Amino acid sequence: MAAILPLPLALQARVRLAQGLWLLSWLLALVGGLTLLSSGHLLVQLRLLSPFLDPACSLPALPKAALAAGAAALGLGVLGAGATRAALDAARYPPWRGVLGPILLAGTVGGGGLLALAAGLALALPQGLDAALEKGLGAALDHYKDTEVPGHCNAKRQVDELQLGYQCCGRHGPRDWFAVQWISSRYLDPTDQDVMDQIQSNVEGRYLIDGVPFSCCNPHSPWPCLQRQLSSAQARPLSDPRQLGLNLWERGCHGVLLGHLRALAGTLGTLLGVTFFLQVLLLLGLRYLQTALEGLGGAIDGEGETQGYLFPGGLKEMLKSISQQGLCAQRPRPEEAPAEEAPDEEAPAEEAAAEA
Template sequence: MAPVLPLVLPLQPRIRLAQGLWLLSWLLALAGGLTLLCSGHLLVQLRHLGTFLAPSCPFTVLPQAALAAGVMALGTGLGGAGASRASLDAARYPPWRAILSPLLVAGTAIGGGLLVLALGLALGLPGTLDVGLEEGLKTALAHYKDTEVPGHCHAKRLMDELQLKHHCCGRHGYKDWFGVQWVSSRYLDPSDQDVVDRIQSNVEGLYLTDGVPFSCCNPHSPRPCLQSRLADPYAHPLFDPRQPNLNLWAQGCHAVLLGHLQSLASTLGSMLAVTFLLQALVLLGLRYLQTALEGLGGVIDGEGETQGYLFPGGLKDMLKTAWLQGRAAHRPAPEQAPPEEAPPKEDIPEA
């Protein structure tokens, strides 16, 4: 059977192949390390912003898969650098001969599979952020007032920190606060007629106002922040809601978080693509270097030309041989037939 993709490698090309593999392996290790940093940063961001994502949003799987792919790429790069460096020295190469085959199998099957999975998630999962953030921010706004409810007592603090840090207000704008009760019931006076009228005018029994929390205010505004009665055109004579120069954050948190997380996912996807390309080149070069040195007994500066290849035989013949071996392994052994008994001799009457 003819080898698959054979390549004749004289002495100088063998040496250049080993030297180039050493450099590519270190680049792969660097790319794996950067992938670890990018996925770790995204994972930390999701831990801080996980409150504003719906629990059913699968986006959190992306940094975990990328983290595992980065670890495998880093290990493959370090192993490839050690093997290619040792191949230049006949005394240091023998211990690596037993390591190269498991390294190639693990790098191709596990590392390549994780990279393909993470790259696919980086391309597909950012589209789920829109719905996940929409539902998560809606829930966060609804629980803003529940400062004394177990499980939601930190909702107000987290939402205020989000709006102050990312310079946003509400889901899509400051008017989103008009449709939710964001004032805690502990601060409402049940004897106040205005409070009673507002609660009774709402079918859900909520205390709704045309105001926003303090965290929606822009601290760089040259005038005091207007937080209440924003829908009343006579409450603030100098305030025109049709003008864009408000002293509130203009953007909604949905658009800000969507752009922020999609930017991180795009950066991570680019790193995964570069890592995948480098890992494919390193594994391909290591396979050619391994098969070429096997023909020389592990000595790179051996005399004569040698041949490197991917597989020792044709793919069709390999599959056919594996199929026949599998059928032979599952075929039941033929049972031995019992020895035939001799027919009984007939008694011949004597004459």
């Protein structure tokens, strides 16, 4: 059976192929290192923003898979550079002849599988981010007042740092704070008539006001930061209550974080695509170089033209060869095989005497 996708390679073509694969190997190692850095950065960001993400969503699966794929690509690039460098010298290549095949197999199965998994997770991440941020930020705003409740003591500090750091306010805007009680009950006077009226006017018995925390204030605004009675025109006669962005962050934290994490995931997805493309090129080139050198006994400077190929025969022949090798491996060794009985040398002599 003829070889699959044969490629004739003369001496100059073999040398150029080895040199090109050496450069491609280091390029793959560089891109694999960038993938490691990008996936590590995304993993750190997801860890830092975990208080504002739904715990039920397994978002860190993407950077973890990308970390493994980047490490595999980096290792394959370094090994490929070593193999192609040794292929240019017939004296240095023999130690690589036995390990180049397993390297190609591991790079194809392991590295390709990890890259495909990470790329699939990168495509599915934006859909999961939206729902995770929606639930996580809603829970964070609800627990803002629970400064003395075990498990939620740091919710106020985390939300304030989020709004100050990302210059956002509320989940979708400042008005989201109007629908949650963000002032702790310890600071409310239960004997105050205004407080009692405000609590009784709410069906759930919450103290709701048209105000926002201090972390929503924009320090670059020329206006003083007014946190209370934001919807009342009488309280702010010189400003329009419909324009809250004059002294508050107008963007919601949901949109800001979603755009930030999607940008990181998009960068990581691009690096994974480039890594996959370079890895396929390197594996194909190494396979052609390996089969070409095997035809010359491992000497790249051998005389004449040799042929590189992907597979020595068709799929049927490959499966048959593998099955035969498996059967041969199960047969007993020659020294373990039962000794056959020696032929009886006296029998012919007895028959001749009988005939006489």
